[in-house]
Every structure is written in C-alpha cells, then in structure tokens.
Amino acid sequence: MSDSNRLRIAVQKSGRLSDDSIALLKAIGIKLQIRDRLLIAHSTNQPIDLLLVRDDDIPGLVMDGVVDLGFIGENELEEKMLERQAAGKQHEYIELRRLDYGGCRLSIAVPNEFNYQGVQSLAGKKVATTYPFLLERFFKEQNVEAKAVMLTGSVEVAPRAGVADAICDLVSTGATLEANGLHEEDVIFRSKAVFIQRAGELTEAKQSLINKLLPRIDGVIQAKE
Ligand code: PRP
Ligand code: ZN
Numbered sequence: 001m002s003d004s005n006r007l008r009i010a011v012q013k014s015g016r017l018s019d020d021s022i023a024l025l026k027a028i029g030i031k032l033q034i035r036d037r038l039l040i041a042h043s044t045n046q047p048i049d050l051l052l053v054r055d056d057d058i059p060g061l062v063m064d065g066v067v068d069l070g071f072i073g074e075n076e077l078e079e080k081m082l083e084r085q086a087a088g089k090q091h092e093y094i095e096l097r098r099l100d101y102g103g104c105r106l107s108i109a110v111p112n113e114f115n116y117q118g119v120q121s122l123a124g125k126k127v128a129t130t131y132p133f134l135l136e137r138f139f140k141e142q143n144v145e146a147k148a149v150m151l152t153g154s155v156e157v158a159p160r161a162g163v164a165d166a167i168c169d170l171v172s173t174g175a176t177l178e179a180n181g182l183h184e185e186d187v188i189f190r191s192k193a194v195f196i197q198r199a200g201e202l203t204e205a206k207q208s209l210i211n212k213l214l215p216r217i218d219g220v221i222q223a224k225e
C-alpha cells in the first residue's frame with residue numbers, strides 16, 4: 001500500500017463525515033471502489049488512495065504526514081491540535097477548504113435536576129468529555145474552576161453512573177441528550193467538516209493533482225449554495 005506516488009486521503013470510516021466526504025470525492029470525478037472492512041480503497045481512475053479510519057485518528061495522520069489530505073471535523077482537529085501542542089508534538093496542517101457538512105456543536109449538558117445558573121454553576125464539579133483540551137480552554141476563558149474527566153465513549157451516561165456531574169459532548173439532533181435525561185446549556189464550540197493538507201512540501205505531481213481537484217470542490221460547494 002505504500003506507493004508514495006499516490007495521493008493519500010484519510011476519510012472517516014463510519015460516522016457523521018463519511019458519506020458526505022465520499023460523495024464529495026465522487027462528485028469531483030474520483031472513481032472509488034470501497035469494500036467493507038478494508039482500511040484502504042484505491043481509486044481506479046486517479047493516483048489516489050483512501051484510508052478509511054476513525055475520525056479521531058485523522059488529525060494525527062495528517063500532522064504526522066502519514067497521509068497527504070484528510071476530511072475532518074473542526075472539533076476533532078482543534079482538540080488534537082491543542083493536545084499535540086501541549087505534548088510538544090508536530091501539530092501543523094494547512095486548511096484547504098471549509099465544507100458545508102458534518103455540522104455539530106460541542107456543548108455543556110447537565111442532568112435535568114441540575115440547577116444550572118450559568119458556567120459558574122460548574123465550579124468544583126466534574127465534567128465528563130472526550131474533548132478535555134477544548135473544555136479546559138473554555139473553563140480557563142470563563143474563569144471557572146471545574147475538572148474535565150476524560151472518557152473516550154459513553155460520555156452521556158457519566159452523570160447517571162456517578163462519574164461526573166455534567167458532560168461536554170457533541171450534539172447534533174439532541175436525541176442522545178434527551179434519551180439520557182440531560183439538557184444542553186452552553187455551546188462551547190461549533191464545528192463543520194474541513195479539508196486539510198499536511199504541512200511541508202509535497203511532490204510536484206501530488207501538489208498539481210491537489211491544485212486540479214480544489215476548483216472542482218469549489219464547483220460542488222457553489223452548486224449547493
Ligand atoms: C456524538 C455524541 C453523541 C451523538 C449526539 O457522537 O458523542 O453520541 O453524536 O448526536 P445527537 O445529538 O444527534 O443525538 P458521534 O458518534 O457523532 O461521534 P464519535 O463517534 O466521535 O463519538
Ligand atoms: Zn470520534
């Protein structure tokens with residue numbers, strides 16, 4: 001799979017960004033054969049390979065230069081950027097385009113019986129989240145002494161499980177919150193999908209292919225407006 005002449009694009013395997021990202025690639029003329037359970041998909045008409053991975057892995061793959069391009073939510077990207085910055089790791093990337101899909105918000109939500117009077121109500125409380133860096137930045141900006149508790153999944157059950165007093169998680173329809181007796185209070189980050197490129201120089205062939213694809217992406221974006 002490591003034919004370095006082929007452009008490598010990371011796409012979320014399944015989730016909020018998958019279908020729209022793949023539809024966009026197809027709309028700009030890239031023929032793809034995606035088979036279930038395979039990590040890699042080769043384009044049949046362009047020197048392009050797709051890497052189908054968890055969205056959480058995409059920012060790191062781009063920042064480490066393992067892939068050339070990626071489609072990712074700004075929430076995941078910003079969180080990874082802050083995390084890698086704090087760890088002294090490579091965290092550069094180039095934002096090529098902002099896209100009009102994958103919309104969601106990262107919000108503070110509390111159990112229905114929690115008497116929330118604004119962010120200060122979180123003072124001394126524990127807040128479960130998968131986005132501790134974004135949450136701690138928010139606490140700092142708001143001058144509130146609260147604790148972010150990192151959970152990689154099932155964040156919405158944390159209050160019921162007695163693991164945290166509140167949560168900070170992604171919300172799109174609100175169904176998950178409602179099903180868990182929680183309600184949204186403060187939005188801390190609004191996110192959409194972005195198309196990013198790794199920092200540093202690419203080969204001329206790769207860069208000229210990207211430069212050929214971008215106007216086509218713009219065409220698709222404009223056609224939707
Ligand atoms: C997010 C979040 C909730 C859900 C909320 O997870 O963690 O589980 O979406 O959406 P709703 O408001 O429409 O109910 P998602 O699966 O999108 O992301 P993840 O796989 O990175 O956790
Ligand atoms: Zn994720």
Ligand code: MG
Pocket residue numbers: none
């Ligand atoms: Mg989830």
